[in-house]
Amino acid sequence: MIIGVPKEIKTNENRVAVTPAGVAELKKNGHHVYVQASAGEGSGFSDEEYERAGASLLPGIESVYAASEMIVKVKEPIAQEYGLIREDQLVFTYFHFASSEELTHAMIKRKAVCLAYETVEKADRSLPLLVPMSEVAGRMSIQAGAKYLEKTHKGRGILLGGVAGVKPANVLVLGGGIVGTQAAKMAAGLGANVTIMDVSLPRMRYLEDIMPTNVDTLMSNEYNIREMIRHADLIIGGVLIPGAKAPRLITRDMLKTMKPGTVMVDVAIDQGGCFETSKPTTHADPVYIVDDVVHYCVANMPGAVPYTSTLALTNATLPYAIQLANKGWQKACRDNQELLLGLNVIKGDVVYQGVSDAWNLPLTDVNEHLETTVNA
Numbered sequence: 001m002i003i004g005v006p007k008e009i010k011t012n013e014n015r016v017a018v019t020p021a022g023v024a025e026l027k028k029n030g031h032h033v034y035v036q037a038s039a040g041e042g043s044g045f046s047d048e049e050y051e052r053a054g055a056s057l058l059p060g061i062e063s064v065y066a067a068s069e070m071i072v073k074v075k076e077p078i079a080q081e082y083g084l085i086r087e088d089q090l091v092f093t094y095f096h097f098a099s100s101e102e103l104t105h106a107m108i109k110r111k112a113v114c115l116a117y118e119t120v121e122k123a124d125r126s127l128p129l130l131v132p133m134s135e136v137a138g139r140m141s142i143q144a145g146a147k148y149l150e151k152t153h154k155g156r157g158i159l160l161g162g163v164a165g166v167k168p169a170n171v172l173v174l175g176g177g178i179v180g181t182q183a184a185k186m187a188a189g190l191g192a193n194v195t196i197m198d199v200s201l202p203r204m205r206y207l208e209d210i211m212p213t214n215v216d217t218l219m220s221n222e223y224n225i226r227e228m229i230r231h232a233d234l235i236i237g238g239v240l241i242p243g244a245k246a247p248r249l250i251t252r253d254m255l256k257t258m259k260p261g262t263v264m265v266d267v268a269i270d271q272g273g274c275f276e277t278s279k280p281t282t283h284a285d286p287v288y289i290v291d292d293v294v295h296y297c298v299a300n301m302p303g304a305v306p307y308t309s310t311l312a313l314t315n316a317t318l319p320y321a322i323q324l325a326n327k328g329w330q331k332a333c334r335d336n337q338e339l340l341l342g343l344n345v346i347k348g349d350v351v352y353q354g355v356s357d358a359w360n361l362p363l364t365d366v367n368e369h370l371e372t373t374v375n376a
Helices: 020-028 047-053 061-067 101-110 131-148 178-189 201-210 222-229 267-271 306-327 329-335 353-359 367-375
Strands: 002-005 032-036 056-058 070-072 090-093 113-116 170-174 193-198 215-219 234-237 263-266 287-290 293-296 343-346
Touching (some): 002 061, 020 032, 020 306, 047 056, 056 061, 090 306, 101 343, 113 329, 131 178, 131 234, 131 263, 131 267, 131 293, 131 306, 178 267, 193 201, 193 222, 215 222, 306 329
Parallel strands (some): 090 113, 170 193, 234 263, 263 293
Antiparallel strands (some): 113 343
8 A cells, every 4th residue: 555644734743643663664564655755853753764764755745645545644634735635545643523623524525534543442442542642641731731820821820749838739630531640640740739530430449549649539520620620720621522522511600710820721622622711722822811711722732742742653553554554444444343433534424423413414334335345
């Protein structure tokens, strides 16, 4: 198969979808890999490294899309890329369709095969291609929150861990999944008082066992959230419904009950955000203020640490990319239920429930597209 790795063009996105080591593995399996010149520079990988690994360099993004049967990316295509995507072309990337009606309709129109990292799902309901970036984003959420709590950034002017004779900050983490767990660990390690909220009692029992003593667990419901936000200095939104819009857990009216300078970091912004007042921001302009509450809603947080993020992402995605390249997407998805669940839009049809529900679009049975090849 001919595989293309374009340079990411989303604002301040420095990650790349495949490392030179990944190129070498794809070449070993008999595939041809085109990499856009300078695609890896932001992550610390030179064109020379890609060439040594066996990639062919192409000068522009247009030529990469035009030459390739499968495009492997990091972030969802943006408007400048829509017209480059061809009918029947396989695009393997984070899509987050439930947060963008424009992107959803664009991919339906292009009649591409859209396989989303974030909905590839194992039998135990874990999300193997979302986990590494959730780990990074969860840890980064505390770094960002600590920074914007500083008075120079309009925060409360509070140090997360406090000092002798001064109480530490109160950190509230909404969601006990990968993001929430990593955020709680980081905040606890810095000495903050942490409360992590979730709707699952088994998950909270697990967290109670593994977390240090300065982390408490609390059932997530509207009453408890309203009580906790009044005392929180930093709030992390880390809730996730795979492939669907994130639930809005903090509403606009709740902001008035918070202390001025409270910081909210919405890690769920890729899926629409879990705060009513959230809107996507960028690393270049990461925060805004509503009712004296600082909002940090960067939609590609791991892009700020691209070397770590690229290696972590490729470690997870490469085995799946090899399956898709070796077998073709239809057979790979028939053989592997995990990949099958990654299919969101196929040749103009929405085949994933969460995307259908988000935009009230007809849902097509994914097997209709897989059976075409079988019966041919």
